[in-house]
Structures are given as C-alpha cells and as structure tokens.
Amino acid sequence: MTATGADQDAAGTQVARRSWWWWGRRRSVVLDxxxxxxxxxxxxxxxxGFAEQASLPVPVGVLFGLVVGSVLLVRRRWPITVVLVSIAVTPAEMGYLMGIVGLYSLAASEVPRRYTAALAGMSTVAVYVVTVVRMRQDVAQADAGQPDFDPSGWYVPVVSIFMTLGLNAPPVLFGLYIGARRRLMESLRERADSLEQELSLLADRAEQRAQWARQEExxxxxxxxxxxxAHRVSLMVVHAAALQAVALKDPQKAVRNAALVGDMGRQALTELREMLGVLREEVPSPSATSAPPGSPPPSAPSGPSAAVPLAAVGRAAAAAAEAAAAEGGPxxxxxxxxxxxxxxAGxxxxxxxxxxxxxxxAEVEQTAYRVVQEALTNVHKHAAGAEVVVRLAHREAEVAMQVENGPSAAGVADADLPSGGNGLVGMRERVSRLGGVFVSGPTDAxxxxxxxxxxxxxxSAEAAEPATS
Structure with a gap:
C-alpha cells in the first residue's frame, strides 16, 4: 500500500516514526x-435501526456499528480501506462521518489520483442510490394521499444529486487542497535545504580560495x-671577507672593498624600503571609494574576508615590481x-x-634578471672561487638564460653564508608562473x-600596453 502521509504533521513536515506506530506526533494519535x-x-x-431492518438482535447491530466506526482509526495508514468500508455500509445507512473523513484523508494522501477518483465515484454512486431509495420511500409515505404528486419524477433525483454532492464534494476538494499545499510546502522546504547546502558549499569554497590566496601572497x-x-647581502659578506683578508696587506684594495660594501648595503636598503613601502600602502576598497565624505570608515574585515586586503597587497606588490622593471629596475x-x-667580489x-x-x-625582464641573480647568489654561497658562465639567448619567441659554474676552488675559503633552500624553489615558481621551463642540477664536471x-x-611590451593602459 502506498504511503499516505502518515508520517507527516498537519503542516506537512516529515517526522520520524517513533513509538506511535504510523503517527508522527501525539496530537495525531489523539485526533484520530x-x-x-x-x-x-x-x-x-x-x-x-440497521438491526431492526435486518431482523437482527439490537446488540448485534450496535456491536457491528461500533466495529465499523472504529475503522476510522486507521485513516492515515490505510485511507482506501476506510473509504471501502464506508461504501460497504452505505446501504445500511450508517458511517456518514467515516465516509466524509475517509474521502478527505484519501484525497489528501499520496495515493495515485486515479484510485482517488475511482473510489470517490464509487462513494458518490452508492450515496446517490441509497439517497434516491430512501427519499422515494419517505415521499411515498408522506404523500400517499396525493395522487397528483409523482415522487419518481424530477424531485427525487435532483434533490438526491444535491445531497450526494453536498456530502462527497467538500471533503474531496478540501483534501485535494490540503494535499497540494503539503506537497508545495515539502517542495519549498527541500529547495530551502538545497539552497542552504549550496550556500554552505560556496562558503567552504570561498574559505578555501581565501586560504589559497593568503598562502599565495x-x-x-x-x-x-x-x-x-639575498643577493646584496651575499655580496656584502663576500666583500667583507675579502676586506678582512687584505686590510693589512693592501690598504687601497681594502678601501675599495669597503666602498663596495657600503654601496651594496645602500642598494639593498633602497630596494628593501621600496618593497616595505608597497606593503604599507593602503589598498582602497570599493566601499571606501564610494562612501560619501564625512562618513565613518568601515570596520576592518575578519575571517575569510581578511584575505581580500592581503591579495590586494600582493597584487600591488607585483604591480610595483613590474613598474620598477619597466622604469629601468631589475x-x-x-x-x-x-x-x-x-x-x-673576486x-x-x-x-x-x-x-x-x-x-x-616587464614581468619577463624581471623574471630573467632574478633567475640570473639568484643563480649567482648560489655560486657565492656554495661554490667559492668557481668560474661561472652566464649565457643569455634572444630567440624568436622566447628568451633563454643559463648560469653554469665549475667546481669550487680548493684554495678559496668558503664564505659560510646561510641558506634557506628556497632559492631554486623561488626561481621555479617564477618561471612556471609565466609558462616557462626551468631545469637545474649538477654537471658532470x-x-x-x-x-x-x-x-x-x-x-611583449607592445602586447602589454593595452592591458596596462
């Protein structure tokens, strides 16, 4: 038997079956x-009255009526059974309440509509036949002395039709309305749950993107x-070591090395200041730029939205680096x-x-420069006294660079520079971001x-101009 909404409350909410058999709530048990x-x-x-007409003992008729009427208790679980019982006892002129409530429960349930229409038609025919027979008997007894009045004419059928429709049509229509409303509420609730899950998924994805953006920046x-x-400081350490070695033997060379150390330190400080200046710049948000004069500043974002300023700072830093390269920087x-x-440095x-x-x-120029710079820095750190060859090739659709050093010189002391192991990783990331190819490794020599x-x-510079204009 098809489920009939027994597990739903009056509002159509699907509830778990607890210890109340097919009822969802205690009030449903009380009502039924x-x-x-x-x-x-x-x-x-x-x-x-049925016992008198059927020549049965009155207690048998009463007991039969009690058993038939109690079938209404299962109207939520088996509405078809309730309607069939009400149709079966219609000739006995009993079960009017059971018929009305049964038709309503059938129409409001999830029973296929063809079954509902068939059972409602059967109930209508049964009620109509019983009503016609009963009215003819009543009219015949009341008007036995009036030969001009014929109860089999238009009066009895028309009145019987109105009485039958009055008993059967309202519960069926009201049940159809309640069932449609319940299904609509369930559909809206499912859509709301689906939207809530989608919003939760979007929030999770936004958090992942924000976390990725923070890590990327x-x-x-x-x-x-x-x-x-790293490059400037490495050269400064190398020159400082040379300065210490020649300070007493060759004062002139020591002076030149000291001047070089000072120049490199100033250059490193200048570049560091430019970078920190970019990081300290406030990136205006759309809400701040559109706010009217005199309005209070917006509060600082927190949580996933905090990644937006950080990403903006990263983009500003990249833009500043590109501008520096375009203006004659790296x-x-x-x-x-x-x-x-x-x-x-020797x-x-x-x-x-x-x-x-x-x-x-600008980005290609800076990346090529940084690759050569970091490769030379690694030579200063790990290959003291080694000979280095820097090759740069301008080709039709690409630019290639190669930095190759030989083995460290045996007589040259190591500068003992610290290494974080991020130089090669940074070069690979730079090159890969531009769609290039990066290869590094030891040589046979x-x-x-x-x-x-x-x-x-x-x-190219010509292709980049429209994007930056």
Whole structure:
C-alpha cells in the first residue's frame, strides 16, 4: 500500500516514526482516536435501526456499528480501506462521518489520483442510490394521499444529486487542497535545504580560495624579499671577507672593498624600503571609494574576508615590481652590472649574449634578471672561487638564460653564508608562473647548472600596453 502521509504533521513536515506506530506526533494519535470514538458511537446508534431492518438482535447491530466506526482509526495508514468500508455500509445507512473523513484523508494522501477518483465515484454512486431509495420511500409515505404528486419524477433525483454532492464534494476538494499545499510546502522546504547546502558549499569554497590566496601572497612576498635582499647581502659578506683578508696587506684594495660594501648595503636598503613601502600602502576598497565624505570608515574585515586586503597587497606588490622593471629596475639591461658586481667580489664570471636584443614585457625582464641573480647568489654561497658562465639567448619567441659554474676552488675559503633552500624553489615558481621551463642540477664536471626558458610573444611590451593602459 502506498504511503499516505502518515508520517507527516498537519503542516506537512516529515517526522520520524517513533513509538506511535504510523503517527508522527501525539496530537495525531489523539485526533484520530477522538474521530474513531465519535464515528463508533455514531455507527453504534445507527446500528439499532440497521438491526431492526435486518431482523437482527439490537446488540448485534450496535456491536457491528461500533466495529465499523472504529475503522476510522486507521485513516492515515490505510485511507482506501476506510473509504471501502464506508461504501460497504452505505446501504445500511450508517458511517456518514467515516465516509466524509475517509474521502478527505484519501484525497489528501499520496495515493495515485486515479484510485482517488475511482473510489470517490464509487462513494458518490452508492450515496446517490441509497439517497434516491430512501427519499422515494419517505415521499411515498408522506404523500400517499396525493395522487397528483409523482415522487419518481424530477424531485427525487435532483434533490438526491444535491445531497450526494453536498456530502462527497467538500471533503474531496478540501483534501485535494490540503494535499497540494503539503506537497508545495515539502517542495519549498527541500529547495530551502538545497539552497542552504549550496550556500554552505560556496562558503567552504570561498574559505578555501581565501586560504589559497593568503598562502599565495605570502609566498610571493617572501620570494620578492628573498630576491631583493639575498643577493646584496651575499655580496656584502663576500666583500667583507675579502676586506678582512687584505686590510693589512693592501690598504687601497681594502678601501675599495669597503666602498663596495657600503654601496651594496645602500642598494639593498633602497630596494628593501621600496618593497616595505608597497606593503604599507593602503589598498582602497570599493566601499571606501564610494562612501560619501564625512562618513565613518568601515570596520576592518575578519575571517575569510581578511584575505581580500592581503591579495590586494600582493597584487600591488607585483604591480610595483613590474613598474620598477619597466622604469629601468631589475631587467636584462642590468645584467652587465650584476655580473660586474660578482667580478668585483673576486668571482670569475663570463657573460655570453646571443641573438638580437629586444624589449620584453616587464614581468619577463624581471623574471630573467632574478633567475640570473639568484643563480649567482648560489655560486657565492656554495661554490667559492668557481668560474661561472652566464649565457643569455634572444630567440624568436622566447628568451633563454643559463648560469653554469665549475667546481669550487680548493684554495678559496668558503664564505659560510646561510641558506634557506628556497632559492631554486623561488626561481621555479617564477618561471612556471609565466609558462616557462626551468631545469637545474649538477654537471658532470662537478659544478652546477641553472637553465630557464621564458615565452615572450604573449608578454611583449607592445602586447602589454593595452592591458596596462
């Protein structure tokens, strides 16, 4: 038998079946019990007349009526059974309340509509036939002395139709309305639950994106700081060691080394100040720019929304770095000066450039410069006294760079510079972000080689102008 909404309350809420059999709530048990008691009493009283007509003992008729009326107790679980019983006892002229409530429960349940229509039609026909027969008997007895009045004419059928529709149509229509309303409420509740789950999923994804953005910006800022400071400080340490070695033997060379250390320290401080200045800049939010003058400033964001200012700072830092490269900062034109600084530190460096020099996008220029710079920094840290070859190749659709050093010189003392192990990782991240290829590893001769290839067609200076304008 199809479920009939027995597990639903009056509002249509699906509830768990507890110890109340098929009822969801205690008030449903009370309501159905009260209706069953009233129906049983009604059928018991009507059983007296049924017993007289059927020539049965009155207690048998009353007992039959009580049993028939109590069937209403199962109206939520088996509404079809209740309607069939009410149709069966219609000729006995009993069970009017059971028929009305049964039709309502059937129409409001989840029983297929074809079954509901068939049972409602059967009940209507049964009530109509019984009403016609009963009215003909009553009219015949009342008007036996009036030969001009014919009860089999239009009066009895028309009145019987109105009485039948009055008994059957309201409960069926009201039950259909309640059932449709219940299904609508369930549909709206399911949609609300679905929307709530979707919003929760979107919130989780937003939190993941915010966490990813925070981590990405931290990595980017750390990479920028590493590239800005590590090379200068490494050269300063190398020059300081050379200064200590020649301070007594060659005062003139010591003076030159001291001047170089000072210049590099000032350059490192300048670049560090520029980077920290970008990080300290306040990024205006859309709400702040659209606020009227004199309005109070918005409160600081917290939670997942705190990633928005951090991402904006990271974008501002990247934009500042690109602007610095475009204005003559770290770019390929500064490679000669970069190599010369390493030469002044006592490293033998050879710079080999092939191909025709072209202007590339600011990000490509800065990335190429940082790769060579970090490779030379690693030479100062790990390969003291090694000979270095820096190769730069300008090709049709890409720019390639390679820094290769030989084994460390046996007679040269190590500068004992600390290493965090992030140099190669940072270079790989920079190159991969531009869609390039990065390869690093030891050579057969005992040295180390760093190679990178960057695509330049999509990030040329001419192609970048519309995006930045």
């Amino acid at each position: 019990g009260a209706l069953a008691v009233v129906s049983a009493l009604e059928c018991g009283l009507e059983g007296v 931290r990595t980017r800022i750390a990479r920028e700081m590493h590239d800005v400071v 770019c390929l034109d500064a490679l000669e000066a970069l190599v010369e600084q390493s030469r002044q 490293v033998v460096v050879e710079l080999v450039v092939t191909g025709e020099r072209r202007r590339y996008g 005992g040295g180390f080689r760093v190679s990178a290839v960057l695509p330049v067609e999509a990030r």
